[in-house]
Amino acid sequence: MNPIIALLKEHNISDEQIKEVFQALTENPLMAMATVQQLAIPPEKLQQLMGLVMQNPNLIKEAVNELGLDYAKVEEAKAQLNK
Template sequence: MNPIIALLKENNVSEEKINELFQTLTQNPLAAMTTLSQLGLPQDKLQQLMAQVMQNPALLKEAVDELGLDFTKVEEAKERLQQ
């Protein structure tokens, strides 16, 4: 299991909320940050999650793939943000 998904599940984030978070990520990465902050993760766990993503951004792609979502949407959103 992807460590991002595992960390969310360990902190009692439902499968539905995990899917919602990653669906939001594929549509609007900035909005995903808001969704993430609303999950009620303890600050230390949120920092741990962010550190994992910063150290290994490929984890996001793996999580999106694991959930059966389209990672190309993340790339498209990222390109729009950079413009």
């Protein structure tokens, strides 16, 4: 299991909520951050999660694929942010 998904499940985040986070990520990365903040994950765990992603950004792609979402949408959203 992807470490991002595992950490979210460790904090009793439902599969539906996890999919919502990654769906938001594929549509609007800024919205995804707001969605993550609403999950009530302790700040130190959230920081750990962000560190994990910073060290290995490919984990996002793996999680998106594991959830059956379209990673190309993440790339499109990223391109929009960079404009």
